[in-house]
Amino acid sequence: MPQITRSWLAFSALGAGVILLALAPGAGIPVAAPLVGLGVFEFGWGVAVLYRDQLVAPRGMRVVALLPLIGWAALLLAAVAFQSPAITAGLGVFPMAVVSLFNLVLVAVLSVGLRKLSGANDRTTPSKRSSRVGPVRYLLALMIGGIAVSLLTTPALASTQAGVDNPHANHGGQTTTELHIPEHSGH
DSSP: OOHHHHHHHHHHHHHHHHHHHHHGGGSOHHHHHHHHHHHHHHHHHHHHHHHHTSOSSHHHHHHHHHHHHHHHHHHHHHHHHTTOGGGGTTSOHHHHHHHHHHHHHHHHHHHHHHHHHHHHHHSSSOOOOOOOOOHHHHHHHHHHHHHHHHHHHHHHHHTSHHHHTOTTTTTTTOOSOOOOOOOOOOO
């Protein structure tokens, strides 16, 4: 798998992990505990991939990446079946949709990569193609991947309970967009 693709997968895992961790304070304890566990795992996996510059346990990560999607779907079905929207009260639709997007990308790209790897192992002659790119191209790709992930992660974090309760989010409780300049006297 190309180095750039591995980095983008790591960014996706970092983004999903941070959002899952931010969702935990607004959820009840039965939901918060798995969110913290999955968030720590995904964030740690992203760090490990960036640090080692290779995929770490890709088959296991495919399974873990599906767990938030399955859990969210189960909670939504339970909320509808029991006519109790409080079941999903701590999980915002937008943050969970972003986590789902990141995790679906992870699962899809890891699945394709593992399929190509198993196909390459079946051949008698190994491929000599290098997955390294030049430093300028790699840094440009890192920047694009970082910006793309942050453009989705930042608003998702802001719409979690951790983002709403942030004392700096309202800038001193002012909800207007007016600029308040203190009066200067003595000049």
